[in-house]
Amino acid sequence: MTDWLTAVARRLGGTPEVVGRSPLAGGYVAEGVERVDLRVGDRPLSVVVKPADPVEVAAMRAVAVVEGVVAPRMLHPDPLVLTWVDGEPAAEGDPVPAEVWRTLARVHRHWFRKRARGIPVVDAAWWAALCERTLVAVRGAARRTGEAEYERAAGLVAEWATDPRIRAALTLLPRTLCHGDPHRGNLLGTALIDWGNARMAPAGLDLAVLEAQGTSDDAAYHAEAPALSGPLAAVEREWARAHVHVQYLGFAADHLGAARVVEMIETAAESLSRLGPALTECTNGPVVQP
CATH class of the missing domain: 3.90.1200.10 (Aminoglycoside phosphotransferase (APH), C-terminal lobe)
Known part of the structure; x- marks a missing residue:
């Protein structure tokens, strides 16, 4: 099991199995960014895996201490592993939620x-x-x-x-x-x-x-x-x-x-x-x- 999978396993209290991977574009634009689909027991879970960026890692730590925010959660810092956010980017002219x-x-x-x-x-x-x-x-x-x-x-x-x-x-x-x-x-x-x-x-x-x-x-x-x-x-x-x-x-x-x-x-x-x-x-x- 890779280091980040081991860390995610500790966070989730189970042994995740990788069941799919796909490169990402759009809102997650960056070289080497991918979606990884996992299964933890009978529970599916998707995460974003991307090269570690010190500023983004620091930002995710800073955001995590704020209550009531809707943002990805960091599961591992290097590579950066974030919880998957499902949805489409807002279209031009759409109101900001x-x-x-x-x-x-x-x-x-x-x-x-x-x-x-x-x-x-x-x-x-x-x-x-x-x-x-x-x-x-x-x-x-x-x-x-x-x-x-x-x-x-x-x-x-x-x-x-x-x-x-x-x-x-x-x-x-x-x-x-x-x-x-x-x-x-x-x-x-x-x-x-x-x-x-x-x-x-x-x-x-x-x-x-x-x-x-x-x-x-x-x-x-x-x-x-x-x-x-x-x-x-x-x-x-x-x-x-x-x-x-x-x-x-x-x-x-x-x-x-x-x-x-x-x-x-x-x-x-x-x-x-x-x-x-x-x-x-x-x-x-x-x-x-x-």
Whole structure:
């Protein structure tokens, strides 16, 4: 029996037998990821087995201590073995299930102003590194296509890498454990999967990712999540919108074309233009409501 099967056997109190294996794509995208179907006595059980990623392992440990979340459960860290979540990824335009909002709210509340071990922190250096990674894709698209829109986008991202408004916002805003990538492909039924992009960041990051995919009723989130008020809430909202549109800009440059890149750059620029005044208002003393 392999090491992970031995560990799963201890967790389940039985001897699992492998009855099927199949590679996975979609919400579990990664090389070497597979679904493994087991039988433990007369009970069927499916798991996801994937190469260990230290951030995802740390995230699953951090999520496991939060009550009332709907997410995979880690059965073994290396290789990473997770309980199987049955369901199809949410389609474009589908509402975000209330259970997903509640999962985010409970994770954000539990880890508010705390530090989860092994999870990267979004600070000025992290932001600069994100901009550098984004620039590789945007400049590559400029060379590949010769379209001027990519060159303009690259110039703005290079400037934003050291933008004092971003630095100031990240100094002011409280952090929590964020999923980091809660797009609809990572929503399976009511579960939020693939925590490999988790980070300690302002909670607005996760909300902005969902907002960018279309409006949805987030009342279930706000009923339980820690809330910022006054100008600090505006700082978080505008920082998050700018951040998210830069975060996904590399993907857009590789796959979505110049028009979408221009749209995303303009959205980020508009948020940054509003971020400055919101930061100025915060000098009067931001209010945080736990």
